[in-house]
Amino acid sequence: MLHDKDKIAQLDAIFYARSIAVAGASRNESKMGSLWLKGIRAAGFKGDLYGLNPSGGEVFGMPIYPNLEAIPGPVDLVISCIPRTGVLDLLDDCAAKGIKGIEFFTAGFRETAEPHWIEVEKEMARRARRSGFRIIGPNCIGISCPEHAIPYGGSTWLPAAGSIGYVSQSGGHVGKMLEIGTTRGLAFSKCASMGNGCDLGGADFLEYFAADPKTQIIAMYLEGPTDARLLLDNIRKANSRKPVVVWKGGRTEAGARATAGHTGALAASPLVWSGALAQAGAIECQGLDEQADVLLLLQQFGRLERANVGIICGITDGGGGEAVLSADACASEGITVPPLSKDTHARMLDILGQVGSVLVNPIDVSQRPGDIGALLNVIESLASTPYLDVLVIYENMDILIRFLGTAMAMELNQAVIKKCKTLSKPVLVVLPPGGLEPDRLEAESQFVAAGIPVYPSMDRAARAIASVTRYYERGNKP
Amino acid sequence: MLHDKDKIAQLDAIFYARSIAVAGASRNESKMGSLWLKGIRAAGFKGDLYGLNPSGGEVFGMPIYPNLEAIPGPVDLVISCIPRTGVLDLLDDCAAKGIKGIEFFTAGFRETAEPHWIEVEKEMARRARRSGFRIIGPNCIGISCPEHAIPYGGSTWLPAAGSIGYVSQSGGHVGKMLEIGTTRGLAFSKCASMGNGCDLGGADFLEYFAADPKTQIIAMYLEGPTDARLLLDNIRKANSRKPVVVWKGGRTEAGARATAGHTGALAASPLVWSGALAQAGAIECQGLDEQADVLLLLQQFGRLERANVGIICGITDGGGGEAVLSADACASEGITVPPLSKDTHARMLDILGQVGSVLVNPIDVSQRPGDIGALLNVIESLASTPYLDVLVIYENMDILIRFLGTAMAMELNQAVIKKCKTLSKPVLVVLPPGGLEPDRLEAESQFVAAGIPVYPSMDRAARAIASVTRYYERGNKP
Numbered sequence: 001m002l003h004d005k006d007k008i009a010q011l012d013a014i015f016y017a018r019s020i021a022v023a024g025a026s027r028n029e030s031k032m033g034s035l036w037l038k039g040i041r042a043a044g045f046k047g048d049l050y051g052l053n054p055s056g057g058e059v060f061g062m063p064i065y066p067n068l069e070a071i072p073g074p075v076d077l078v079i080s081c082i083p084r085t086g087v088l089d090l091l092d093d094c095a096a097k098g099i100k101g102i103e104f105f106t107a108g109f110r111e112t113a114e115p116h117w118i119e120v121e122k123e124m125a126r127r128a129r130r131s132g133f134r135i136i137g138p139n140c141i142g143i144s145c146p147e148h149a150i151p152y153g154g155s156t157w158l159p160a161a162g163s164i165g166y167v168s169q170s171g172g173h174v175g176k177m178l179e180i181g182t183t184r185g186l187a188f189s190k191c192a193s194m195g196n197g198c199d200l201g202g203a204d205f206l207e208y209f210a211a212d213p214k215t216q217i218i219a220m221y222l223e224g225p226t227d228a229r230l231l232l233d234n235i236r237k238a239n240s241r242k243p244v245v246v247w248k249g250g251r252t253e254a255g256a257r258a259t260a261g262h263t264g265a266l267a268a269s270p271l272v273w274s275g276a277l278a279q280a281g282a283i284e285c286q287g288l289d290e291q292a293d294v295l296l297l298l299q300q301f302g303r304l305e306r307a308n309v310g311i312i313c314g315i316t317d318g319g320g321g322e323a324v325l326s327a328d329a330c331a332s333e334g335i336t337v338p339p340l341s342k343d344t345h346a347r348m349l350d351i352l353g354q355v356g357s358v359l360v361n362p363i364d365v366s367q368r369p370g371d372i373g374a375l376l377n378v379i380e381s382l383a384s385t386p387y388l389d390v391l392v393i394y395e396n397m398d399i400l401i402r403f404l405g406t407a408m409a410m411e412l413n414q415a416v417i418k419k420c421k422t423l424s425k426p427v428l429v430v431l432p433p434g435g436l437e438p439d440r441l442e443a444e445s446q447f448v449a450a451g452i453p454v455y456p457s458m459d460r461a462a463r464a465i466a467s468v469t470r471y472y473e474r475g476n477k478p
Numbered sequence: 479m480l481h482d483k484d485k486i487a488q489l490d491a492i493f494y495a496r497s498i499a500v501a502g503a504s505r506n507e508s509k510m511g512s513l514w515l516k517g518i519r520a521a522g523f524k525g526d527l528y529g530l531n532p533s534g535g536e537v538f539g540m541p542i543y544p545n546l547e548a549i550p551g552p553v554d555l556v557i558s559c560i561p562r563t564g565v566l567d568l569l570d571d572c573a574a575k576g577i578k579g580i581e582f583f584t585a586g587f588r589e590t591a592e593p594h595w596i597e598v599e600k601e602m603a604r605r606a607r608r609s610g611f612r613i614i615g616p617n618c619i620g621i622s623c624p625e626h627a628i629p630y631g632g633s634t635w636l637p638a639a640g641s642i643g644y645v646s647q648s649g650g651h652v653g654k655m656l657e658i659g660t661t662r663g664l665a666f667s668k669c670a671s672m673g674n675g676c677d678l679g680g681a682d683f684l685e686y687f688a689a690d691p692k693t694q695i696i697a698m699y700l701e702g703p704t705d706a707r708l709l710l711d712n713i714r715k716a717n718s719r720k721p722v723v724v725w726k727g728g729r730t731e732a733g734a735r736a737t738a739g740h741t742g743a744l745a746a747s748p749l750v751w752s753g754a755l756a757q758a759g760a761i762e763c764q765g766l767d768e769q770a771d772v773l774l775l776l777q778q779f780g781r782l783e784r785a786n787v788g789i790i791c792g793i794t795d796g797g798g799g800e801a802v803l804s805a806d807a808c809a810s811e812g813i814t815v816p817p818l819s820k821d822t823h824a825r826m827l828d829i830l831g832q833v834g835s836v837l838v839n840p841i842d843v844s845q846r847p848g849d850i851g852a853l854l855n856v857i858e859s860l861a862s863t864p865y866l867d868v869l870v871i872y873e874n875m876d877i878l879i880r881f882l883g884t885a886m887a888m889e890l891n892q893a894v895i896k897k898c899k900t901l902s903k904p905v906l907v908v909l910p911p912g913g914l915e916p917d918r919l920e921a922e923s924q925f926v927a928a929g930i931p932v933y934p935s936m937d938r939a940a941r942a943i944a945s946v947t948r949y950y951e952r953g954n955k956p
Contacts, residue, residue, distance in 0.1 A: 155880065168799075169799075170796070170798055170799025170802070171796065171798075171799070172792075172795065172796020172797065172798060172799040172800055172874070172877070173796075173799040173803075175796060175876070176796065176874060176877075176910065176912055178913075179876040179912035179913030179914070180911070180913065181913075182912075182913040183911070183912065183913055183915060249799065249802040249803060249806060250806065251806050251810075252805065252806050252808075252809030252810055253809060254805035254806070254808060254809040254815040255802050255803075255805040255809060257805065257817065257838050258798075258801040258802040258804075258838060258840055259802050260838075286806075286810075286937075287803060287806075287807070287935070287937060289935060289937075314650075317650060317653075318648070318649065318650020318651075318653060318654065320589075320648055320649075320650060320736075321646075321647075321648025321649070321650040321699070321727065322650055323736040324648070324701060324727040324728050324733050324736040324737050325651075325727060325733075325765060325766065326736075327730065327732035327733040327735065328727060328728065328729050328730050328732070328733035328764075328765075329765070330732060331730030331731060331732040332730055332764075336732075337732040339735065360735050360736060360738075362736055396650070396654060398653070398654065398657040399650070399654075402633065432654065432766070432767075433658065433661070433934075434654055434657035434658050434660075434661065435656075435657030435658065435660040435661055436657070437661060437915075437919050438916065438919070441915050441916070456911075457767055459764075459765060459767075
């Protein structure tokens, strides 16, 4: 795949900016620009950091410069939080300073559908191109690069650094995905909220992510990109190296109406989009949770080509209904839950005994409530079968804790985690929400810390498994 | 609808048992029977409570009687936790004592597919019928009646008393629904895990719930009932008075295989079941979460005949993507998100201003971050429009707290709750999971305490709204 080396270098200069200036920071600590400045410092950004405001002064102990020219050193990235009336002058200053890129939190352009502001947005792009720097936005929350300690949207916290590159026409969705990531263990190489994308669009970020050695999985949220043909072409190219996971918003008439007011997007038919995305090889998702589910699976399991699933449920009790529910959820998504071989069945009988147990697959272990040894034996036996590709442990924390108490339930989980680390087969845990949510969250965080992906329902786990295996079945190689 | 008055009286005598004996309680405190006995007392059961074990003694300060005959007073309900080899003798003792009902936690009968134990199960039913008392189970967790302080499965806690009657072929699913209820605010009249249903089956409980004045909503989990024809007939009859919400497990081949090991059910084709349930007028759900979602809506909103939905999002930020996501979710379920009238749109402009806002429907209020007054004005304005039936407030707690801090975010929620109490229109809140889960759970509990149903995603809220409105659109009157 040929990359535009200039563009890669341009985006590297932004994601790894050595210095950042926030336009619109001011003495007033509650202004967005001031908060943004404070956030970047709090997140641990190591480069030079400046506030910009004609009235000067200082905020949070940082000096505010009256303009870019007054800043002593070079500035790579400018973050604009100023009113829209000032953006063209700011761009002229940026040109004079020789910056590499500017992101505009500033909004009120194409998305208003007002001719004047549509024209201003076009002029913004023209000025940046003329001067050789790039624009992210306007009407966006900009970029984040966790490994370089650039937080997202002036947050004081950094997402975990990892392999997922996320670009989105909604800044809110990026933010929410990063928040979900803190709980579920998603880790990101780079993120970008591209807003109206007057200069850099989805196709550009896609090209960058495809070339970026830190990015192994590419995720997008799209509404109605203006560069659709190029974008689809770049998805196809990127997909030959890294999976591309796309959520297309505005897939209904009501949704499309909302995109028009949001990013000023014109909606194409959802069927056309689905078809085009499939042809480009992307994994299509229908929402944020589904996208997070797929990303988590790709991140933790990598290449998953087949998914004959072995399911363990009824840990302490309730396994009969859980077995039915789990099998239904898998089968509804086209995932095979193969019956046990005679050998495996005999081993299960040895470990668990007969009475009341469902010893097909899913395996109901509730005949041995709290018997950690038996549970570990079941896990190990199933992991050693050649006809199962993935193990799912369905764990109802409510019942675990009601039966065993919190301490023993957590001990059981630690034993499971230790066992899973010895297995060569991927293991996924389902922890359905219920009545003891703080304990469930604690259990989730322990599994996640051990690299075991956790799903809130078998339905969602099954759908993610199906999406990923279908992707590889289609012959995708990344 | 004609009810079998005898059966109603028989089940009343069980759900409102004046005295309970637990067979299989023993000096050993860790035995299931002992724990069950302890749980019922801890839950606050006011009637007489006895342990039963040939070896006598006492446990947790309660005397254990060697047999039923030795108990001084009458016994209404027996809970059997003894091994299956003793059940026929126990039933003879029950007959002699003149009990009203017995529930068998004891398992290992029809579900094993072993001819001997299938025959024993049949004999159990015969003996109970001969003696005029009823059996729940075997292979079940039995009943709960929160208002009468009978907990579920020997739990030490009671579900909230309310209007939902739940009967299930999976004891685990009942337990999980009750746990979900503690978080989401579901409240129950009665529950029954019917297990193999050798005597009392789903049709019987359905008939009872239809007649029971405390039950206003009926919920079922079915695998393969042996009394399918009668059950469907009773669903049809019950449905003329109270909505019946059915989840059918074993709707796939893999799921059906699991039902065979669980309740010994024979699966009919899922399409046949779906058709029959639709014809009987039931609301069909595909899983536990979906069933909880529908029950919550029925419980909080009652009769919901139309659902033109008004959606408020972007509370402090991120509203553009949330608007698209919400509209897509509704439209995908066939729910109308009507465009605002010119009047309402003008009012929204007055309150929120133009720049960056999505002022169609969904309404993005993010132009006024943290402006509680503006938010309440938007809520009140939308509630007063005649063309909206339900309001949805989409609230991303992560962003609320990152922008406003926890205290002000909670204050905002309290103001919303206070406002909602003055409205005549139903309001539903969506609180998607993310990074600040403990705070989100706290917010959920506050909304729930105020009677406002909370959903974890717009997809799930939309599906529940669609299920309930379609139910009433079909001409159901309850």
